[in-house]
Amino acid sequence: MNQTETMISVSSLEKSFKGFKVLKGIDFNINKGSIFALLGSNGAGKTTTVKILSTLLKPDGGKVEICGYDVVSQRVKVCEHISLTGQYAAVDEVLTGRENLCMIAALRHLPDRNKKADELLESFQLVDAADRRVSAYSGGMRRRLDLAMGLLGNPAVIFLDEPTTGLDPQSRLAMWKIIKSLATEGTTVFLTTQYLEEAEQLADHIAILHDGRIVAEGTPDALKKRIPQGTIELMFYNENELKKAFDLLKVYQISKNMEMLTITIMTDGSVKQLTNVLNQINNVDISVSGFTQKLPTLEEVFLKLVSETKEEF
């Protein structure tokens, strides 16, 4: 098979709910065997996108093809090639782990159901809990079972809607490992996340969704160069001092808060830049009441990218 075969193709996708536009025309293509991360904060439209791609919702406009099949007119064909792991684990709480797997195997019309269930229980470390009801599972176990259920029948495309939200750090790392191994076996993975770090760790390609549009797209390395890696917050005694400092530091990506008497400067995270900023303030004798260095929030990253996008047009 051709390595650059397109598995998911989305063009000018639009969706509104009660007159409110959630998706305002988004486009992307995903190649076979790659991990694609759709990064965005809550309410950006991530889940809506996943629901449309996995045939749960109908788009209002645009075209979506999965493995060459249209999600609206060839829904059943699309269903044969995909699997969805939702934000809330799509498992049957009353059944045991094994029963869940056997049920899905039966619905996929697979032979050797029990053997397949055993294999998956083994590789997802659920053997001990196999005959316990899922309602007694921890969050991490549910997600693992959920993913295992999704793998039955070897779907070509797997959708993971916020696969690690609500998991403890250890379960999160285990989940990452599983997701990475899927792609090496040739499965195409589409995942959504609100964690920049998760997208960087897992994805070959990241698209940042903000306010219904894709504001940036590219490989993790390419995006890293565009987004700030750290912020410095400076606090002042009065507005006058603040304004002086603001004028001085305009060369950086900067924002001010007059009520809190603070200025936030985005940096590349390097010691050099941090020193430069502090030196500049020091040289002109502006008195600073305090300063903190932080990682940028996702919101700040979006705002920077949005403002950049506007400048480009």
Add this chain to the structure above:
Amino acid sequence: MKERNRMKRVMVDVVTMFKRCLILSMRSLDALFASIAQPILMMLLFVYVFGGAVDVGGISYVNYIVPGVILQCIGQCATITAISVNNDMKRGIIDRFRTMPITRSSLLIGHALSAVVRNIITTALLIGLAFLIGFRPTASITQWLAIIAILLLFMLAITWLSIMFGLIASSAESASSFAVVIIVLPYISSGFVTTESMPKYLRIFAENQPMTPIIESIRSLLLNSTMDQNFLPAILWCASMLIVAYGGAVMIYKKKAN
């Protein structure tokens, strides 16, 4: 050949969903017994407390009320069905089913079949208990078959109604509340007292609502009378309720999927 394969797939889907729903009911046996406790209590109450004071025209009061109690029991069972359908629609598993290439209505059919199994178990328990307190039907084999046919049709109709309400309702509580109607309707029919004893307007309602012909025909079959004029209306009522409820449920399910 292709058609046969398709049929086989549909069968596998339905059987799998049926098994799943059966496991679901077997794991909440407490709900099943709770649903049969109420009709049994009502039966004991009516037979022993009111029974002596009510004149139903020459037959023993137990023999008179069993058909009405059975219908109430089926109504009580419907609450479980409505609640479990409603729960399924809210849980994550429904999204998985919808994104899989399975027969769309198989989940609903699975719920319906397991509901009928629940109904048969509770109805059998109820009839057994009625025997203990003096219920003595004199029906022949063919009459029993006719009774079973009416009851199965009624169970299916009420089951699909409860599935429909389970799909519409926003919460499990409201999903189950519709069953109150099915539990109350036998009271305003010839189920517990003769309609002649009711005030005029109530009597007109009682004689023209579905429960009366269903109860009357089951009762006359149980007591080995000839097939009376209520049999056909009973079948027609059940069949039309079933058709409307099935159509409604499938339509709502498909609509909700988008």
